[in-house]
Amino acid sequence: MIKNLIKLKKATMKDLSISWIKWLNDKEVNKFSKKKNKIHTYQSQKKYLKETLADNSKLLFMLIYQKKKVGTLLISKISKTNKHCEISYLLGEKKLWNKGLGTKFINLIIRYILKKMKFNKIYAGVRSDNSSSQKILKNNNFKLEAKLKSHFFVNKKYLDYYIFSFRK
């Protein structure tokens, strides 16, 4: 069962790997990323990882499936005052898409944020054409809270940006 095969692990500098950089430079995996036009290298990723691990407003996790690293999940904009945070995620191994893993990883992070961090609210920003990402949020009871109209200009078209949120 998927449930017993997946887990989240806090990232460390040891998690820097060629596969991670491959995911970041993969046009399909990166299609919805704000950094999609950037070329990622071992050095740029090392810098990112170092800065992220030192940033108190962020917590970075590796997605683990069958004991292998298959993606990343970032908790950012951590506000202890407001007890809320943002999440963003990437399942880098495309062959694993549409098998229910994304939904399960979101479920795990909700439990972590509610139980360990004792926060009340989680939000995620998703482009209007990212159906898969919207679906895994909806599968986990995230609700559409706001629409930023014509927020991105992609392939000669304006697209909306949706903010989904989960409230305890």
Ligand SMILES: CC(C)(COP(=O)(O)OP(=O)(O)OC[C@H]1O[C@@H](n2cnc3c(N)ncnc32)[C@H](O)[C@@H]1OP(=O)(O)O)[C@@H](O)C(=O)NCCC(=O)NCCS
């Ligand atoms: C978003 C992502 C994490 C989803 O992971 P996943 O493991 O494929 O997700 P799941 O299998 O749990 O669910 C995907 C759902 O989307 C649906 N789906 C997939 N493609 C779709 C499409 N083009 N239109 C509508 N629904 C679609 C699937 O049918 C499935 O729905 P279900 O739960 O009813 O079966 C993964 O695709 C990914 O990492 N993408 C690249 C990075 C990214 O987009 N990150 C999010 C940025 S906001």
